[in-house]
Amino acid sequence: MSDIVIKRPKDMETLVKELSNANDQTYLLGGGTDLMIKLQKHRIYSGTIIDLTGIEELNYIQREKGMMKIGAVATFTEISNYPMIKRYANCLAEAARKVGSTQIRNIATIGGNIGNAAPCADTVTALMALDAKIKVINGMGEIMIKPIDEVVIGSEQNALKKDEAIIEILFPIVDKNWKSAFAKLGSRSAVTISKLNMAIVLEVNESNIIQEVKAAIGALGPKAFRSKVVEEALLGKKVSQALLIALQEALIKQVDLSISGRGSHPYKKDAVGGIADEIFHSLLSHDDAGGEEACSRN
Incomplete structure (x- = not known):
């Protein structure tokens, strides 16, 4: 018999009140696609679930003061379709587009994906490459901003306290000299969990020379990480x-450094060529043009 109590705050004030009562048996729900599986897996039949999805204040995508800001309950469908995300953060749009099925993307949220902290979480890898920060609120109403690398700390582990909730994701807007791409490797071509994923963000000058590189890899350790080898x-x-050849060679080297001796090593070492090829052609084909559409979406 389940003794789960579900709280559904409708505004930030009520959320803070619910967080102030949080304990070790309190669970935050962003979309539920990961949480429901986790509760079943660990046979958790009691506790309190705080459902964030009814808080309209957390459902937005907007540009503000040189930053892209995404509310924690924005869904993957909304993120993947939003023109300004495609323009300024194509790697995130692609990562969101490749998460699960259409049904999952319509429900799953970016805040939930970060909080779940799966090593293969596609949007976490993209956000690492974008130097994203996470805005968190606690049960006292205090707001903190932390780098995503400090929030996601390991396999299904985050650094959030029981009375803390993710409320926003933000990252700097880049100009037209920047390009980004995302690719993943799975066991099927669709509706698949990543066996390896990668996001890359490049600044390219007028001579087509790479001035800055930010590369992140997921599912190659307990959490996504920036790859200095690739950069x-x-x-x-x-x-x-x-x-393309340089990228393939760097990825092979990174796989060797990260998982040498593990059972998945030969497979991933052979497969990174496909990841490199997809990233490379996405960088070449991505069109950065786009209009200055409305700055918010509710």
């Missing part, structure tokens, strides 16, 4: 066919 290999390179 150093691509920095200063020209965006040409030779870049």
Whole structure:
């Protein structure tokens, strides 16, 4: 018999009140696609669920003072379809578009994906490459902003206290000289959990030379991480066919460093060529053009 109590705050004031009463048997629900599985897996039949999805204040995507800001309960469908995300953070739009099925993307939220902290979480990898920060509120109404790398700390582990909830994701808007891409490897072409994923963000000058690189890899350890191996290999390179070879070689080196000796090592080492190819062609084909559409969506 289940003794789960569900709280459904409708505004931030009520959320803070519910958080002030949180304990070790309190669980936050952003969309539920991960939480329901986790409750069943660990046979959790009692406690309190705080459902954030009814808080309209947390459902937005907007541009503000040089930042893109996404409310914690924005769904993957909303993120993947939003023109300004496609323009300024294509890697995040692609990561959101490739999460699960259409039904899952219509329900699952970005805040929930971060809080669940799965090593293969596609949007976490993209947000790592975008230098994203996470806005958190606690049961006293205090708001903190933390780098995503400090919030996601391990496999299904986050650094949030029981009275803390993710309320916003924010990252800097880049100009037209920046390009980004995302790719994943799974056991099927659709509705698949990543066996490996990668997001890359590049600043390219007028001579097509890479001035700055931010590369993140997921499902190659307990959490997504920035790959210095890839970043150093691509920095200063020209965006040409030779870049694809450099990316493939760097990814192979990173796989060797990260999981040498593990059962998945041979498979992932062979498969990174496909990831590199998809990333490379996405960078070449992505069109950064786009209008200055409305700055918010509710």
